[in-house]
Amino acid sequence: MIPHHTLTGPEDAPVLALGNALGTTTDLWRDFSLPFRLLRFDHRGHGGSAPVPGPCTIEALATDVVELLDHLGLRQVYYCGVSLGGMVGMWLAAHTDRISRLALVCTTAWYPDKSGWDERISAVRSQGMPAVADAVVSRWFTPAFSPAVVARFRAELLNVDVASYLACAEAIRDVDLRPDLVKIDVPTVVIAAAQDHATPPECARHIADDLPDSELYIVGDAAHLAVVEARRTISVILDDHFGND
Template sequence: MTILHHVAYGEDNDKTLVFIGSLGSTTAMWVPQLDALHKDFHVIAVDHRGHGSSPLVNVTPTVADLATDVLETLDSLGVEKFGVIGLSLGGAVAQYLAATSDRVTAAAFLCTAAKFGEPQGWYDRASATRENGTASLSQAVIERWFSPGWLETHPAARENYEHMIIDTPAEGYALACEALATWDFTDRLGEITVPVLTIAGADDPSTPPETLQIIADGVSGPATAEVLSPGAHVPTLERPEEVSALLAAHFK
């Protein structure tokens, strides 16, 4: 059993929302949303295994394994039904949960994909991370996470989030890359029957709006697709008010 590090607020609310972040992130990726939504929801954010303060499990996981981590953590908290919100890698985990767990009541998928490119690219990134550490890729990752204009006007935030990536253990990052290498949910999107919100960044080089539209078009439940402009791969931090408002309206 893997119990993930988590933060929780608004514990006296009946509606629970679970936030699952990207590769190389911690629960800090969700701070604006946790602040904005805790009055109306019980909000819980988790660190993936090998990220932040969660334990490193020294075996290559699948996205299904990462989803099991989330469910086991929620079991430990006594949470049954929940809405799930995932970004990038967390969006893959959220897709899997929405399709396979009857505990999910609704879902939001942010800047994610049913398939993230070809496997070899992820195996190469895992190998490079093991060899050179997460510091070697932090600048390139940050430049995908945020649009150029935002980075130019937020130098302190840039440095802070670069350190989030640098502080991610190399092996935890590499193992998560290997999980993404085997992720392809394209033919299973129809298993998602709960209400879905997708949010894309207009300037996101990793998962552009058309990638999120594939998910919105592929699920069986009702789906709404939103695009934020400007915005890159982490709109939770670049466009926090808009993201929080969209989530509040979707999960109300």
């Protein structure tokens, strides 16, 4: 499927594709200003993208991105992904030649303990998104962060198609990209947030340790959606990384 997307910025600039976290939409990048042509897209059943019936995998979500790039006539792009979007980016960089530079933010290659995902999936399946919304959003931001922004992201989470959320959550629970990391031969920056309890900094260290060409950064006052909470710091890192091509 071709995801809902927007492509904005200077037409002669390199294209930077931006992959979202589970339960978020292109609004995740609303305040980003980078000197690239920004390709924002929504995962299945999120934002403007249609739901796709049945289970899905990280490979299937990555294939959606490949179809999008083909649709837009883009041979190669830079790619930055957060959490689920980062998993998609790792798969793309390991299995295709469509990514020339990669940034991975607050993500992991696998979950050794899947019980938390099992509990979340069970709660959503039986009670819907409201059953997990507060707990999920509390991991996205630090307690002192803007209540208005937190409320905006909570509202977006509640609007995600339930079946699509479950399919993506199961894909995350079952992911194991560790064997793929050694296949990634493009320059990569790995960014973690010190207060991220969903994908703690050790997850980023594991990724960076296994990548042949990577740099690791840990930002301070931010949680899982660090691209929102530490936007300026991460913008500088991304501008430096993608501007060095």
